[in-house]
Amino acid sequence: MLRMLGLPNPASAHANELDALMAMTHWLMAGMFVVWAAFFVAVLWRFRSGARTKADYHGTRGLASTLAVCAVIVEAFLIIAHAYPVWATRAAAPPSEAVVVRVVGEQFAWNVHYPGADGFFGRTTLGLIDPDNPLGLDRRDPVAADDITTVNQLVLPVGRPVVIRLSSKDVIHSFAIPEMRVKHDAVPGIDGPLWFTPTRIGEYEVVCSQLCGLAHYRMRAAVSIKSPADFQAFLTEEASRPR
């Protein structure tokens, strides 16, 4: 079923669990529809006016309540056994050993902010925002000295939880990486965390998933999932870049 559904190739730790729920839901839907449609067609054929000139005043005896009870049971099962636990892991606090990155959306780019070796994000202020400093990072702040910023380029290590602290400078954007099965709205004024654990080295894309204006259709960023060594090399190289 999963192959038939054609979801993008999964690349994060929670993707399999989520995909299993997706497949199960679609099996259920397909099963219900096929049985139901077969019954529908059979009834139309059997009770066509060509075959029966006189209708039966009483019709059938009830199945409706049985079907409704079945629907309750199945849906309760889906929520309790699957939807609740999967969502709970998504909404729960991320593990403490995670890599933390800030991502700030704007029309029409994704700004990426790494805290650098000290693990603290430098202060940002509105007044400092200019084309060379889209985040308004205050380099006079001592903890800002080692911060790394990129535009439309997100590099992350494989096999470690990643926390994205997501926000926006102007309108609502939505940060999605289809293969990672993550999607989260970047709402201005809200610093929303989302987290996931990449499991495959490779190149992916951030897709803006909330209409954000004229160039929404091309608001994309490159995502590179690298080995821990390559990730470290990336950080070192970026840190040594003159600014």
Next chain:
Amino acid sequence: MTAPVHGSASFWRTYVFSQDHKVVGIQYAVTGLLFLLLGFTLMMIMRWQLAYPLRPIPIIGGWLGSANAPGGIMLPEFYNQLGAMHGTIMVFLGVVPLAVGGFGNFVMPLQIGASDMAFPKMNMASYWVYLCGGLIMVASFFVTGGAAQSGWTSYPPLAVIAPGQTLWLIGMVLLITSSLLGSINTIVTVVQLRAPGLTWMRLPFFVWAQFVTAFLLLLAFPPLEAAGALQLMDRLAGTSFFMPSGLVVTGQPLPISGGGNPLLWQHLFWFLAHPEVYVLILPAMGIVAEVIANNTRKPLWGYRALVYAVGFLGFMSMTVWAHHMYMTGMGTTMSTFFQITTMVISIPSVVILTVLMLSLWGGSIRFTTPMLFALAFLPMFGLGGLTGLPLGLAPTDIPLHDTYYVIGHFHYVVAPGTIFALFAGIYYWFPKATGRMMHEGLGRIHFWGSLICMNIVFMPMFIQGLGGMNRRLYDGGLQYAHNAPLLKWHVVIAMAAWTLGLFQLPFIANFFGSLKWGTPVDRNPWHATTLEWLAPSPPGHGNFQTIPTAYRGPYEYSVPGAATDFTPQFEPDAQ
């Protein structure tokens, strides 16, 4: 009672500024159909851009103006306008006015044996306010900056800073005002003006559906009217109801006070817009129930279950709105609450669909044109409902949210669902409204063409959505690697959409041609049982020649021992 109240009224009073519920209903229906055609046309233009991005639009490309499509090539701002206005027009100017204003106004008073709505002047006002709102919406295409371009959902801050939104908001406030006037009228009419003997459990299901719909309009629409006024203030008066502090747009801090919350708009919008879905679907279910009972020649099976289910559905529809907002950073408790309510609301839907299908069992089914549309509603609405399941569960919503899967889902509910039911209603009540039948052969061409084309349009959207293709992309998703294998479906969808357009021509020809050449009919051409078939076709002002009395339930077909296979509500017992 029998003499027309405005017997010598002028042409204007009779046909234009009329207070007769039938004239108002027909005005609503024709205006709604025209808006449906307009909204569909916008989509047929958009589909060119999706199928063949950045290629000049043939034939009509030059008519769109250099501000929208220089050289016939659509600009992204125009694409966004078409998208926002397609949704707005289809929902607020097309389907709701046709389903509630058209059918509700024309059929409901006749079905309850009333001579008119309770407040005829308010009824007239409601139509004209709606028309003003609609014209303002359409006029927004022709002002500088164009029409609204932030989606039919109009999320701030984008909607507050983007061009074109002001007229949309003013239009929306008028449309909601019109709905409020209509809903109060419907509620009072159903409560007060039922014919003698027409007890609650003898009401045709269509009347129940309109009654519950009116409560939804009354209770769920005012929040968006208020929100619309607030967003208008954010745009015009510099307030910040939906604008947080610290916004920087294209490098410049916005000169606003800030402190607002963009999510507040989403809550208010969806508090309207989810019940709105049921405003679209309940009248459709009502029409389908009438047509099925008439064409199976037997009573609806489980009438009481239908009535309770529709009431429960209406109530529950106001508790599910935030399932549109799982991606905004919702915690586990909230998401669980809305997942549960979303699953609970599927239960009355299952009951209604099952009751309608089991009603077929034991019938002697006539496949008339209205029946074909009503029957197709069942599996099509079923598909729409089923595909709501993975969207209603928060985890599976993650990959599907804002993709074409969502588009496929709600279009199955509304297009081959609701709109098919509305077509069924048009073919079914056309003889009552005009005294002439519509042509069966043209009706069948219209039905089969529409059914096949609609499925070719909407089915591939599930494939695209599961593959991760987002909605609302100007170039159809050309920029992204994961969309590459999905792009070919855009061409298929476009071809089917344009063919679907062609298959509406038999309907248009049939609609106008039958006014002149349709077979004339007497009062009750379908051999139906409800009260509207007692009135002349078309009914004069005041509807009935004598006040009708209801002697029995609405669907007494094939009563054992009866001389004919239908025993109308208005026929006294033999003894």
